Amino acid sequence: MNDRKQIYVVLMVMILWMLLIQALGWGPRPQAKKPQTDPAKVAKDQGDAAPDAKAEAPGREEDRPKGAEEKKGPKAPEVAHVDPSELVLGSATDKAPDGYRLAVQLEQKGAGVESILSSRYDAEFEGRKNPHLPLQILRRDPIAPPSLSLTINEEGKAAEVAQPEVDDEASELAPPRITEDLLDSVLWEVVRDPEGHAVRVVRSQDPATKADIEGQEVVFRATAANGVGITKTYRLWQTMNGLEVELAFESPDRERAFSYNLFGPHGIPIEGEWYTGTFREVFFGTIRPSGNGEGSIKVETHTANDIVKAGDKPPKSTTLPLRFAGVENQYFAAFLAPYPAPTSDEGRIDKETKAVVLHRDAQAVQKSDVGIRMTSKTIRPGPNAPVVHTFRVYTGPKIDSALAPYNASILAAYRKSSFIPGASYVARYFITPTLSVTYDLTTAISRALGGSVGNWGVAIILMTLFVKLLMFPLGRRQALMAQRTQQLQPYLKAIQEKYKDDKEQQTRETLALYKKHGVNPVSGCLPALIQLPIFVGLWQALNSSVSLRHSPFLWISDLAAPDMLFRFPVEIPLLGSFLGRWFNLLPILVVGLMLVQTKLFSPPATTPEAKTQQTTMQFMMVFMAVMFYKVPAGLGIYFITSSLWSIGERLLLPKITHAAENTPEADALGGDAGKGGPGKGGGGNGRGPAAPKKPPGAFGQFMERILEEARKDPTYRKLTDDREGKGKDRKTDRDDRRDRTRPRPKPGRKQSP
Incomplete structure (x- = not known):
């Protein structure tokens, strides 16, 4: 299934889920609050805003x-x-x-x-x-x-x-x-x-x-x-x-x-x-x-x-x-x-x-x-x-249920401007109802165990897992494309060194390399673009949901506020007025997981520019920790759950894709594995002939035709020959693939025909 079909499937599932939610009438429910007292006494206790003298x-x-x-x-x-x-x-x-x-x-x-x-x-x-x-x-x-x-x-x-009659100057006043x-x-x-x-x-x-x-x-x-x-x-x-x-x-x-x-x-x-x-x-x-x-x-x-x-x-x-x-x-x-x-x-x-x-x-x-x-x-x-x-x-x-009798349900939507089109609609018609469904699930489990109410913290975790599971095909495709791009780093570095004085030719050769190996950088970014409205919509829904107000979870007393683990004994110099008097743990954990993701999955820096870029990104993450230090705790739980899912997804990706290394797709990346190319599998790994392959299907035949055209390109052959120190002519592509499966003759011995 290609990228376009995967995106269509994900969008259709989301639309069907939204229609199901609307049909069943699921929506967020505010929690019941504590008993109250006399209005006059409460007004005196809470106090009125101090008036400005002027x-x-x-x-x-x-x-x-x-x-x-x-x-x-x-x-x-x-x-x-x-x-x-x-x-x-x-x-x-x-x-x-x-x-x-x-x-x-x-x-x-x-x-x-x-x-x-x-x-x-x-x-x-x-x-x-x-x-x-x-x-x-x-x-x-x-x-x-x-x-x-x-x-x-x-x-x-x-x-x-x-x-009264006044002069012109006074009449102006x-x-x-x-x-x-x-x-x-x-x-x-x-x-x-x-x-x-x-x-x-x-x-x-x-x-x-x-x-x-x-x-x-x-x-x-x-x-x-x-x-x-x-x-x-x-x-x-x-x-x-x-x-x-x-x-x-x-x-x-x-x-x-x-x-x-x-x-x-x-x-x-x-x-x-x-x-x-x-x-x-x-x-x-x-x-x-x-x-x-x-x-x-x-x-x-x-x-x-x-x-x-x-x-x-x-x-x-x-x-x-x-x-x-x-x-x-x-x-x-x-x-x-x-x-x-x-x-x-x-x-x-x-x-x-x-x-x-x-x-x-x-x-x-x-x-x-x-x-x-x-x-x-x-x-x-x-x-x-x-x-x-x-x-x-x-x-x-x-909330919709309270505003509906006044024909003002539009006030329940997040109405601030967003640079992501459609994020507010995703928040209102997809994220908020889904969060309500997961909360109802926690309520049902709580009642089965003798409780009476659900837990919004657990509901956020379940909703995040549901959204990540829904986006798994696109996320896996994005991770796989990033992995393939990382395998091409030696070739990309060689192109940069060879055409360092000709940026236009360098771009053409890079695109040609991507095309020959079936790597599309845009397709790797497309899943992220599809997930961006969901992420922003989720941020808007959690940031304006009154249902999370005063909802406890673990040490957190209010999911709509920062987690406030403990209070600083003194105000922090310079940043005290911005950060407040409380230490918030969740933003620190979020940035820590982001740094772990960058360390584990970012390709090694092959140029000074790349190294500088990675260092800048690390400083930017620290800056983000300061900027998002006061986000609601519900958002912090979402970020942590999403990051843990992404780390697990990337760590399991090699095991999932290991069986596919001998497929035509892997051969496109690993055909020169025995010669020091980017691939590590295939028949040329020095461990004997490759396992017998099944007859290729329609997709395999299509990839074979692409590989035939790729191997005819003189630029690719010359580049690989230069890396291996070869100057002799190469055989035809079909004979070359056949010869890779045969053991190499020992030095000084004539090879039998």
Whole structure:
């Protein structure tokens, strides 16, 4: 089977495996987490991000030019304060499969969200210790308005405000005066049920399963300065990783035109701040309408570093209807989405959505806290014509099963740019489901032995072995081609010495030598190119899989973080800020195995250039150990397993190919073995005639014809004659092959005819 057929077979097996995975519905499953505590206590224990002394509240001075004036309406009536413990939706300790997955702490001032805790995930480890606190997906910012708070913009008022007369120089600095009712900083009324409860119990029907589900809601009410009554309702349902926000605008006396600004969820924590490459990022998911009404979703992502550097021109989304927008870290996302989702420009709610900076981190800009702010299109509520807008807010892991109800499954894919085409698709549709299958296998084995859960470390090892086994034909072909190339090193060295002053002729002679011996350097690299998307896809899947978060294996407490064998007693000079305070063993083992592979299987350096190249590669591996020192432990396990497989494959290759040394393929390399050529087998090894061969088949006959043409080449004959010190004419190729099997006459004795 040639290289092309092998590649076709491997690709067909991969495609069939992906289709089988999709048909059976296998996918990664997040692990259940530890019990959690009260939201207020957890928020106090985990602490809020320290505000920058010079930070400005988003949506206030940052989004509005200095000198702007807010419209002052009549004094609002006194609103009774409500204890924060009465404004909690859901539970942080509910572990039931059909229970609440979130605990939402609401805030009366601004009618926003103070914090959101997860009942399924623990907070980040402190080194190698689990604090057993619930993950705080959103946290309150002490300066910025609360998440999901809003302000009102009155239509046309900014243009009616008379500007003072100033000189030309001052007019360049004087911004226009605008009007904005800051409802995000006033105390809203909490509407209680007839029994006096702030939290109401509501029921609905799950559209997917048609089963009754229970939920909770809290209703806030306020009156804007323009006389519009606003009712804001928060609803949280069981089994959902998010909540609903309903905004109802009423103007009973006359029609009023205005727009509003809705502040998105913010305050998502940074996962693995000392080792991660993904901090906080803002994303805009827009939909491009199509003829069938579905459309395609496009996601645009911006890092905190880009947003801070953009200054007063932050990234924004204005052209296409907004499907969702929010913030994310490596494993979790928090976003708001209009509901029902718009399918055309006529049905869209948003006018523009832009990124905002909550706090700028002066020392590490990429760690700055960012969020989004949506501005609606103009709405016109009037008598008996209220306007109601509904949003769905998601706060949870980036996995398909959780994002699917929000039509945001695209967020589960690795979306960073990759220099390997198709790697993200391989990660999403092949590697991740395969990892889920191997984890299910470990779970089944664990239950058979009396356990309850599987092991993700063992699952990674099994998945790596499966992928390497699938790629075995290509890997073996690559190793065999490398071995044949190594056998030709004496000829290649002779060509380099002979044509060292003529590089063009040297290239031609080298290619001719490869052609005569059936060695194709490109075919040796092709299997590696085929495996490259799989490798990058596997790296992406392991680097963004929330299922590996807090998963233990051997001494490793978190497969999604570095293995952290022990903590350095002191900070390492120069590299301490980059490497961190922990010693990671797995990257050292990975580079050590790579050095072993190079030592065992690289051809010996025959030229000073080759020796310099090998030395450079050794230094590069040490450099790679530093660069990949903080990779997740799951990746380290994959690298080690893959390297051990490759070493074993190469060590067993001579035993596998030993029986084929007397085939026509081996004869092409070893025909001159008895004369000091690169081959070591065949009949000319001085140990008697070769074993009888079977009649050649179609492939053997094809190779015979190639060898016939190769031996007619004068360049090859002259090169081999020069190496053996011969100057006499050679016999024909057929007679020469026949004579090799006969014993040579002793010196001084005449050979019988």
